[in-house]
Amino acid sequence: MGEFGLGIALLSNLIWVGLLTLWGGFWRCDQRLEPQPDDRHNEKPTAIAASSLPVIYAVVPARNEADMVPQSVRSLLQQDYPGAFHIVLVDDHSTDGTGAMAHQTAADLGKVDQLTVLPAAALPPGWTGKLWAMEQGDRYTQTRSPQPDFLWFTDADIEHDRGNLSRLVAKATQDKLDLVSLMVLLRCDSFWEKLLIPAFVFFFQKLYPFPLVNQPHSRMAAAAGGCLLIRRQALTRIGGLQILRQALIDDCSLAIAVKRGDRDSSTPHPIWLGLTQTTRSLRPYDSLATIWTMVARTAYTQLNYSPLLLVGTVFGMTLVYLVAPIATFTGLLTANWLLFVAGLSGWILMTLAYWPTIRLYRLSPLWAIALPAIALLYNLMTIDSALRHGRGQGGAWKGRVYP
Numbered sequence: 001m002g003e004f005g006l007g008i009a010l011l012s013n014l015i016w017v018g019l020l021t022l023w024g025g026f027w028r029c030d031q032r033l034e035p036q037p038d039d040r041h042n043e044k045p046t047a048i049a050a051s052s053l054p055v056i057y058a059v060v061p062a063r064n065e066a067d068m069v070p071q072s073v074r075s076l077l078q079q080d081y082p083g084a085f086h087i088v089l090v091d092d093h094s095t096d097g098t099g100a101m102a103h104q105t106a107a108d109l110g111k112v113d114q115l116t117v118l119p120a121a122a123l124p125p126g127w128t129g130k131l132w133a134m135e136q137g138d139r140y141t142q143t144r145s146p147q148p149d150f151l152w153f154t155d156a157d158i159e160h161d162r163g164n165l166s167r168l169v170a171k172a173t174q175d176k177l178d179l180v181s182l183m184v185l186l187r188c189d190s191f192w193e194k195l196l197i198p199a200f201v202f203f204f205q206k207l208y209p210f211p212l213v214n215q216p217h218s219r220m221a222a223a224a225g226g227c228l229l230i231r232r233q234a235l236t237r238i239g240g241l242q243i244l245r246q247a248l249i250d251d252c253s254l255a256i257a258v259k260r261g262d263r264d265s266s267t268p269h270p271i272w273l274g275l276t277q278t279t280r281s282l283r284p285y286d287s288l289a290t291i292w293t294m295v296a297r298t299a300y301t302q303l304n305y306s307p308l309l310l311v312g313t314v315f316g317m318t319l320v321y322l323v324a325p326i327a328t329f330t331g332l333l334t335a336n337w338l339l340f341v342a343g344l345s346g347w348i349l350m351t352l353a354y355w356p357t358i359r360l361y362r363l364s365p366l367w368a369i370a371l372p373a374i375a376l377l378y379n380l381m382t383i384d385s386a387l388r389h390g391r392g393q394g395g396a397w398k399g400r401v402y403p
Contacts, residue, residue: 072158
């Protein structure tokens with residue numbers, strides 16, 4: 001058993017060496033879109049320069065977001081983008097006055113003409129609520145003149161840095177990208193947020209290494225739906241949002257559809273996904289239950305509802321994250337120093353990998369040591385996600401349950 005345990009611990013170490021050196025440098029958190037010291041967004045452009053900029057329409061699906069909307073809509077209306085920019089908030093049958101709060105925010109800023117509050121139609125069969133709201137916003141923009149060059153899909157709980165849109169457009173135009181997306185800074189104030197939210201971002205980066213996503217000829221594709229800028233031509237090319245209408249993980253599904261390109265062409269359609277510290281989510285996750293529900297809603301969906309993938313994921317998470325601390329303490333208690341060293345080195349490797357994400361969230365390095373315990377909780381959330389799916393509750397969100 002001692003030799004077997006040592007072998008498993010060494011295998012865990014080998015996996016971490018491979019992840020750190022061969023998996024796209026996912027852990028570095030170096031794909032960033034932030035203000036630069038020489039940013040000149042505050043300078044007034046000439047009329048000719050402003051008129052030549054892309055036309056942008058922001059589409060904001062919102063369902064019972066009255067607490068978030070004033071801050072979110074205000075940040076959109078105060079963007080420093082000098083080109084044509086309009087906001088369409090699709091009020092998805094809110095019962096808390098979301099639409100009225102958005103309109104009042106625009107009135108307070110004297111920018112009513114820049115905001116359209118669009119009441120959502122009834123949800124048709126085969127659509128998720130968010131995608132149906134996005135689809136209606138998209139259809140509305142197609143009736144406007146001039147037509148948008150880019151659509152900016154963003155959630156109603158995001159507070160944008162005032163230069164965010166300018167940087168997104170600059171990134172898309174300069175690098176000739178079909179889609180640019182940001183994983184915004186999630187709220188990280190409470191104990192449970194500090195324990196679990198950075199790990200959520202870390203696991204997402206490990207699943208979809210951002211540097212590989214950003215390589216035009218790599219098959220890896222992903223996006224973060226809270227802040228996503230897409231070319232109108234690209235959305236038209238893939239057949240519009242209706243091809244994704246049943247997707248619970250709509251952002252990554254959209255990124256895959258955009259990047260895979262035309263089936264009969266080898267032409268790449270590059271996309272870009274990065275991190276930011278200046279645009280942030282307002283959504284609070286003050287308790288374990290709220291984070292648990294957020295993860296369990298789609299974790300089993302990510303595994304394509306496959307029991308085999310579920311078993312493989314639980315086994316893999318155990319091997320990668322839990323073997324090291326078990327080996328460390330077992331080796332210490334039994335004076336098996338080879339096992340202790342093997343376990344401790346694996347724990348150190350995963351801590352080093354997690355450290356850049358902890359630094360992104362400006363937290364103490366001590367939080368990085370807790371990654372094995374965090375992984376155990378996420379393992380349990382994934383199992384619960386499968387159980388919820390079995391009970392027909394896997395896609396529950398804001399009063400709706402999707403099969």
